Amino acid sequence: xxxxxxxxxxxxxMGRRLIKENNTKKHARMKKINIHLHSIINIVLNIFxxxxxxxxxxxxxxxxAQIGTDKNLFLFHCSKYIFGILLPLQIIYIIIYNVIxxxxxxxxxxxxxxxxxxxxxxxxxxxxxxxxxxFRNEATRGTEGWYMGILTQLIFLLTYFFTSKVWNxxxxxxxxxxxxxxxxxIIAILNRFGIYPIEMQxxxxxxxSTIGNINWYCGYxxxxxxAIMYMYWFKDDYKFWQKILLLMYIAIGLGSLVTQGxxxxxxxxxxxxxFMFIISINDSIRIQKYFNMLFALSSVCLLIYAxxxxxxxxxxxxxxxxxxxxxxxxxxxxxxVSAFVLAGVRICSVKFALPMKFFRFLxxxxxxMSIIFIIIFTGLIIFNxxxxxxxxxxxxxxxxxxxxxxxxxxxxxxxxxxxxxxEQNLWKKIVGIGPDCMSVYMYQSGSAELITFLNExxxxxxxxxxxxEWISILVNLGVLGLVxxxxxxxxxxxxxxxKSLNNKSLLTGIVGACGISVLAYTINNLFSFQQTLNGxxxxxxxxxxxxxIRELKTEDI
Numbered sequence: 001x002x003x004x005x006x007x008x009x010x011x012x013x014m015g016r017r018l019i020k021e022n023n024t025k026k027h028a029r030m031k032k033i034n035i036h037l038h039s040i041i042n043i044v045l046n047i048f049x050x051x052x053x054x055x056x057x058x059x060x061x062x063x064x065a066q067i068g069t070d071k072n073l074f075l076f077h078c079s080k081y082i083f084g085i086l087l088p089l090q091i092i093y094i095i096i097y098n099v100i101x102x103x104x105x106x107x108x109x110x111x112x113x114x115x116x117x118x119x120x121x122x123x124x125x126x127x128x129x130x131x132x133x134x135f136r137n138e139a140t141r142g143t144e145g146w147y148m149g150i151l152t153q154l155i156f157l158l159t160y161f162f163t164s165k166v167w168n169x170x171x172x173x174x175x176x177x178x179x180x181x182x183x184x185x186i187i188a189i190l191n192r193f194g195i196y197p198i199e200m201q202x203x204x205x206x207x208x209s210t211i212g213n214i215n216w217y218c219g220y221x222x223x224x225x226x227a228i229m230y231m232y233w234f235k236d237d238y239k240f241w242q243k244i245l246l247l248m249y250i251a252i253g254l255g256s257l258v259t260q261g262x263x264x265x266x267x268x269x270x271x272x273x274x275f276m277f278i279i280s281i282n283d284s285i286r287i288q289k290y291f292n293m294l295f296a297l298s299s300v301c302l303l304i305y306a307x308x309x310x311x312x313x314x315x316x317x318x319x320x321x322x323x324x325x326x327x328x329x330x331x332x333x334x335x336x337v338s339a340f341v342l343a344g345v346r347i348c349s350v351k352f353a354l355p356m357k358f359f360r361f362l363x364x365x366x367x368x369m370s371i372i373f374i375i376i377f378t379g380l381i382i383f384n385x386x387x388x389x390x391x392x393x394x395x396x397x398x399x400x401x402x403x404x405x406x407x408x409x410x411x412x413x414x415x416x417x418x419x420x421x422x423e424q425n426l427w428k429k430i431v432g433i434g435p436d437c438m439s440v441y442m443y444q445s446g447s448a449e450l451i452t453f454l455n456e457x458x459x460x461x462x463x464x465x466x467x468x469e470w471i472s473i474l475v476n477l478g479v480l481g482l483v484x485x486x487x488x489x490x491x492x493x494x495x496x497x498x499k500s501l502n503n504k505s506l507l508t509g510i511v512g513a514c515g516i517s518v519l520a521y522t523i524n525n526l527f528s529f530q531q532t533l534n535g536x537x538x539x540x541x542x543x544x545x546x547x548x549i550r551e552l553k554t555e556d557i
């Protein structure tokens with residue numbers, strides 16, 4: 001009896017061991033399958049990112065005639081096939097991953113950051129707006145030519161989450177932004193002088209390079225140019241040839257920026273330069289790099305000025321900021337001052353120590369003057385608009401009087417958009433009238449007062465957005481959507497730049513470049529709008545920043 005009991009016990013133990021071994025082998029097989037799945041997911045994701053970075057900026061089927069539609073259709077079809085593969089694979093991967101590792105809920109929560117929460121809430125806001133809209137067809141794809149409806153917004157959100165949470169980052173994929181954008185910039189500069197190396201149907205001065213409308217082009221530029229400027233400024237140990245190539249890229253980009261014709265990009269330029277000056281003060285090497293970039297800017301402006309003097313009829317587009325920076329005494333003064341300052345900084349750095357106290361004092365002066373200027377400028381607009389003629393010298397100045405004509409008719413677009421918002425009930429104010437539905441509401445459901453205003457201000461044009469991203473979001477996605485979007489950009493700018501400035505590694509440099517890119521995008525879009533190119537670039541950049549922060553956090557652990 002005892003022998004029988006022992007044999008049964010041994011059999012039971014052997015059975016348990018076999019089951020355990022089988023389970024171990026099963027888990028090993030599942031783990032191997034998961035590794036292969038993850039590799040396939042990343043290959044497909046790399047194909048998607050390469051297509052967006054390298055092909056989308058050049059994609060056009062018929063010149064400028066339908067270029068906005070062309071680019072959005074390319075993004076839409078590319079995303080349809082790519083995410084059609086990625087989503088099922090990712091779901092299978094998550095199921096297997098949870099079976100093998102049984103991850104701790106607390107660990108999963110730790111991997112969700114404040115920007116992720118805002119992005120999730122932004123997605124919920126888009127969905128609520130879509131479900132509540134009276135214009136379902138318009139809200140699905142968006143207004144013709146722009147197509148910022150729910151499908152495009154979902155592409156942006158999926159791109160963010162796959163780039164930030166799934167992608168095994170390949171820096172060479174990100175580096176493709178540099179040669180691609182360089183070609184785009186060079187074509188734009190040539191276009192401004194009437195040279196079209198690529199034949200584009202319906203070409204005229206309002207369209208530029210392979211991007212389209214100057215506002216589209218400017219939106220594309222600012223998401224990339226300032227990121228590379230930051231990388232040049234941030235990293236100390238570049239080789240000589242790398243420094244030269246980066247400075248050449250910066251010079252070409254700045255040359256394109258000052259000639260492209262959209263003032264919103266100039267605002268972004270000065271905003272970023274002010275911010276970079278403030279953060280340069282405590283580091284002598286970065287002060288020198290900062291003045292190198294200022295010298296590059298002034299040199300490019302002076303070169304364009306000289307070309308315009310030699311060939312005065314060649315320039316195809318005139319705009320106030322462009323004329324000031326490339327066709328007046330300003331570039332000459334800029335060059336002389338920047339050359340003098342750069343020479344002084346170089347001499348001091350070689351023979352003496354840089355006067356850091358003086359630079360900190362100068363920083364405080366510049367920052368104080370900037371704040372005072374903004375307060376005075378805003379105050380003059382408010383007072384002069386409220387009391388027309390009270391300040392005689394500004395009586396005929398449109399810049400100090402907020403009216404429909406203010407800011408190249410930004411006044412009219414903002415007024416019309418806010419009229420749409422004011423006409424909504426409380427629920428529609430919270431969730432908006434629908435993704436990209438502002439235009440269809442204006443012309444189909446707007447009040448008589450709104451229709452009259454539109455006919456007076458835009459008799460030959462159809463207004464599609466507010467030319468201010470935040471106002472457009474307020475109307476389309478309501479207060480909820482605006483709060484979430486502002487949360488996305490503000491949290492990412494703060495977190496990315498804070499992480500970068502507290503650590504001097506290459507990875508944190510890329511994180512800082514993402515932060516400066518989002519900052520430039522935000523400044524630009526206070527006077528412009530979201531569209532296919534800058535929208536997808538923004539969410540890729542947000543995803544890259546979050547991806548690196550997650551990697552750095554894992555390394556810290």
